[in-house]
């Protein structure tokens with residue numbers, strides 16, 4: 001739809017700007033809150049302009065004990081934990097689903113479709129549904145309070161397998177035949193041809209999975225008991241309830257701000273590939 | 284360089300047999316065209332030779348080695364696909380080098396071979412481009428380059444020109460022929476286009492419904508088609524067929540018309556006459572009711588039916604000939620240009 005009428009132009013810009021303001025306002029308030037001292041944030045009306053305590057709040061949040069009067073890990077530690085978890089989940093998911101899609105599309109083995117449907121059925125079993133048995137398994141394997149425990153139960157992924165299967169099915173058979181004539185074995189074909197051809201899809205999936213992993217709340221809450229292993233998303237919630245005093249908004253908001261940075265960075269860095277991966281169809 | 288032997292090749296999918304006991308020998312350096320209508324099994328046969336399709340029974344020999352159980356890469360062949368099947372993420376150079384790299388050939392030798400092939404095919408300036416930055420004809424050249432660098436015993440082509448426009452097709456056809464003669468590599472070329480087949484092949488294998496109808500030189504196929512199918516398939520416009528009765532050297536057809544023949548056949552036959560072998564002759568035995576004429580410049584095609592019947596008939600006359608629709612034209616044909624086939628089996632009956 002390409003129209004070129006000035007009124008329509010102004011109207012559509014207005015709508016977009018209103019939308020952006022609505023979405024951006026909470027983020028702005030978060031930022032403003034992170035730049036004031038704790039006392040200012042408890043007085044009404046809340047400030048709408050930044051204050052002068054940004055660096056102070058920043059260092060206290062990132063390297064200090066976070067909230068004063070509690071014994072939580074410093075926020076850099078939580079960021080690191082979250083990052084490890086998100087990366088392990090996204091790399092793990094991508095690796096496993098690439099391989100299983102490869103097997104299902106390119107190899108003939110008994111019960112191939114059976115396996116495919118088995119994988120498919122796990123779509124109906126997200127972590128929340130199987131949380132007790134999964135917890136039991138992870139606990140028995142001694143993986144509580146570890147990166148493995150945080151990520152492995154979230155790695156198996158029917159969605160990603162399904163997506164890569166669709167991607168592989170769009171690659172013409174001649175590509176495989178050409179590679180066979182060139183003398184490429186299955187693994188070579190996988191590395192040299194399939195992976196590069198799915199590059200944009202892998203990138204798009206990485207963005208989605210990184211954010212999925214980063215935002216995990218329930219599972220880390222269950223299996224981490226040591227403060228050293230807490231992730232940032234679960235901690236924000238705990239900070240609100242911590243101590244019987246009124247919430248220290250400046251620290252909490254600074255933590256929230258810090259928690260936003262890695263996903264934003266991933267989205268921005270991978271934006272081009274991400275959009276290509278979701279829209280490009282021709283191989 | 285090597286010869287290829289197909290011995291009793293059968294291909295079945297489940298219990299549907301799509302190729303029936305195909306046999307034939309291809310000599311060293313020969314270019315064979317496998318031709319036939321869509322679905323007749325051309326690609327399947329080629330892919331069995333390439334090793335991309337399993338062999339249900341029979342043998343494929345390249346040189347003196349039975350290759351039934353060898354992987355495609357071990358058969359020392361190169362194949363050019365209809366849609367080129369270039370690797371989209373690799374440059375032209377990488378595409379051509381990939382097979383050599385896998386075979387662990389030294390880097391500078393790979394580079395040298397790629398350069399040579401690029402020179403032959405005149406694609407030097409595209410070496411660093413990606414396939415998507417090339418036109419169809421250029422991609423076709425790259426696909427051939429990829430085949431050449433491997434220096435194989437056998438080239439296999441599966442309708443390599445059918446995605447190109449008509450003019451480019453003619454040009455590339457000539458180039459493929461020249462290239463093949465220059466390199467002297469035994470080649471098998473699949474097409475459904477009979478003109479391509481006739482101009483390109485040293486010999487043609489005509490397939491129909493999974494059976495080999497005839498295997499011979501283009502001239503043999505044109506002059507002495509072994510079956511009705513080959514007779515109708517080779518030549519354009521295609522041969523006219525008239526139901527006829529043979530009796531001691533006389534062929535009776537249509538409404539009380541007859542023509543002498545040197546053939547010993549007797550009983551119900553099909554008489555075949557090529558449109559270009561008809562001679563306008565007012566006393567001729569073949570009378571046509573004209574329906575319309577097509578003027579092609581160099582010649583005129585006269586379409587009609589055999590007088591008094593509804594058997595379609597086409598005559599090709601040199602130059603510009605006028606014929607009014609509804610009028611009657613008479614033709615004769617030389618005895619040696621009459622093809623006689625058994626009416627039941629469709630097999631050629633020899634003099």
Ligand SMILES: Nc1ncnc2c1ncn2[C@@H]1O[C@H](COP(=O)(O)OP(=O)(O)OP(=O)(O)O)[C@@H](O)[C@H]1O
Pocket residue numbers: 296301319320321322323324325326327328475
């Ligand atoms: N995987 C398959 N399973 C069953 N039948 C098949 C399979 N592949 C091909 N066939 C059948 O085998 C026959 C020959 O197919 P083939 O692809 O060799 O035809 P072709 O002569 O190359 O035709 P075209 O000119 O259209 O490419 C066809 O009738 C087709 O339906």
Ligand SMILES: [Mg+2]
Pocket residue numbers: 325326327
């Ligand atoms: Mg085919």
